[in-house]
Amino acid sequence: MSKLAEIKANVEAGKTKVVPGLVQEALDAGFDAKEILAAMVDAMSVVGDKFSAGEIFVPEMLIAGKAMQKGVDVLSPVLAGDKSASLGKCIIGTVKGDLHDIGKNLVALMIGSTGFEMIDLGVDVSKETFVEAIKENPDTNIVALSALLSTTMPSMKETVAAIRESGLTGFKIIVGGAPITQEFADEIGADAYAPDAGGAAIKVKELVS
Ligand code: B12
Structure with a gap:
């Protein structure tokens, strides 16, 4: 089995102790951090499909998520790059x-x-908490909202509305997450949408330039 296939299989199986070592081995062997990440994201799609099909349940999904997060922790310093x-x-x-946070963390x-x-x-952040955080940080120029469930899309809509109604200005709102689309972002009055973490980074740079 190739190293990437091995990582994917172990994330799927929720091997939290094995995954970090495999990710480090892949990095040491010269694999690009982004391809390692892609292998883990693929694993989560499989996990999601198996959950939909009733082949696995929440505990298996949870442990697979933990395994992915452990792998991401090893990749973080490489992905984070230069912060100057x-x-x-x-x-x-x-x-x-x-409660989904793996994508948001990325x-x-x-x-x-x-x-x-x-x-x-x-x-699980309330609209009031978002508004309060913006008030406490008047120099904020980006607010980013994540939602992974179709049932929490209304919560995203309410959060954008509450932020707008607060009268606070000087920042842009970007939204994302698996069920979110550009169309939905437009509908709820967000300033931007991106489908993934790389796209989010590009978009926010555009928003502040
Ligand atoms: C792991 C997981 C869990 C874990 C979460 C652990 C954690 N710490 O996050 C646990 C076990 C807790 C969980 C619980 C549930 N889950 Co869940 N989960 C998943 C799973 C398998 C993977 C999610 C993931 O991490 N993906 C990998 C990351 C990297 O991708 P991502 O999150 O999509 O993020 C990327 C983009 O979306 C985007 N993005 C994300 N956020 C943002 C924000 C901005 C601003 C931008 C620009 C972009 C952006 O960039 C990210 C990186 O590229 C998905 C299946 C899937 N295919 O996604 C189901 C899935 C999301 N879960 C699902 C369900 C149904 C549930 C539960 C309701 C199950 C239950 N019956 O209890 C509960 C809900 C709990 C709650 N209240 O939130 C469904 C949702 C269906 C739907 N459309 O609503 C899915 C799709 C599974 C399925 N196929 O049925 N889950």
Whole structure:
């Protein structure tokens, strides 16, 4: 089995102790961090499909997620790169009702790597908490919202509305997550959408330039 296939299989199987070592071996063998990440993202798609098909349940999904996060931790210093530029401040969080944070953490890492100071509010973040965080950080220029469930898309909509209604200005809102589309972003009045962490980093740079 190739190294990437081995990583994918072990993430799928939720081998939290094995994955970090395999990821380090792949890096040492010269694999690009982005291809290693892609192998782990593929694994999560398989896990999601198996969950949909009723072949696995929440505990298996959880442990696979943990294994991926452990692998991402090893990749983080490589993906984070040079942080010397200072482009501003970004508040990020997963919206209320949603506990998924692997994608949000990757987005935070990649936006941070382009030179933003990151304030990560975590998961299950209420609209009030987002508004409060922006008030506490008047120099914020990006607010990034993540949602992974179709059932938390309304929560994203309410959060954007609450931020707009607060009257606070001087920042742009970017949204993303598996069920989110450009169309939905437009519909709820967000300033931008990106499909993945790399795209998010490019987009926020455009938003502040
Ligand atoms: C791991 C996982 C979990 C873990 C989460 C662990 C964690 N710490 O995050 C646990 C076990 C907790 C979990 C729970 C649930 N889950 Co879940 N989960 C997954 C799984 C398998 C992987 C998610 C993941 O990490 N993907 C890898 C990352 C890298 O990708 P990503 O999150 O999509 O992020 C990328 C982009 O979306 C984007 N992005 C993300 N955020 C942002 C933000 C911005 C601003 C931008 C620009 C871009 C962006 O960039 C990221 C990086 O490139 C997915 C299946 C899948 N294919 O995604 C199901 C999935 C999301 N879960 C699902 C479900 C149903 C649930 C539960 C309701 C199950 C249950 N019955 O309890 C609960 C809900 C709990 C809750 N309230 O949130 C469904 C959602 C269906 C839907 N459309 O609503 C999925 C799709 C599985 C499926 N096929 O049915 N889950």
